[in-house]
Amino acid sequence: MFGSWFDHVKSWLNAEDKDRIMYISYEEMIMDLKDSVARIAQFLEKPLDTEVMEKIADRCLFKNMKQNKMSNYSTVPCEFMDQTKSEFLRKGIAGDWKNQLTVAEAEYFDAVYKDKMKDVKYKFVWD
Structure with a gap:
């Protein structure tokens, strides 16, 4: 059903248009979410004021995403993702x-x- 994570990641890392791809990890976002939001906005060439970036960062906090049905996959049918076995958003660690x-x-x-x-x-x- 799914392919190799290694092949998937390496295909993006070896992509031709590297200047059109932004790489960011969950770990980077945990370390500094506001900076990550600012980096994404800059990459998208979308200037945002501090207040908007703070609101985005707040909505992207793990605790807020875990409660949001639009991001926690709780509305996905059980045959596709059985959340009784493992929640999509587990601990955020x-x-x-x-x-x-x-x-x-x-x-x-x-x-x-x-x-x-x-x-x-x-x-x-x-690494």
Whole structure:
């Protein structure tokens, strides 16, 4: 049903029109959401005053998105996403996925990640 995350990400990192693509991670947004909103506005060449950027940042806070039916996927039919098994927006903590894996699984993931991403020059916040 879904393809490889590695292929997907690498295809964007190797895209021809890099100046027309903005890369931003969840981790970057958690570290400084207001700055992330400002970067997005600048990339889109959409000047926004401070008050508007603050409102956008507030609406993008994890706690607010988790309560918003337009962003929490709660209206998606169960056959597509069974939220009784796992909510789309779980905890809002960067790196929490590691708590879902055993030590052996985490080591295996790290080895696969290192191998698949060895030719990527872009450095992610978590690298």
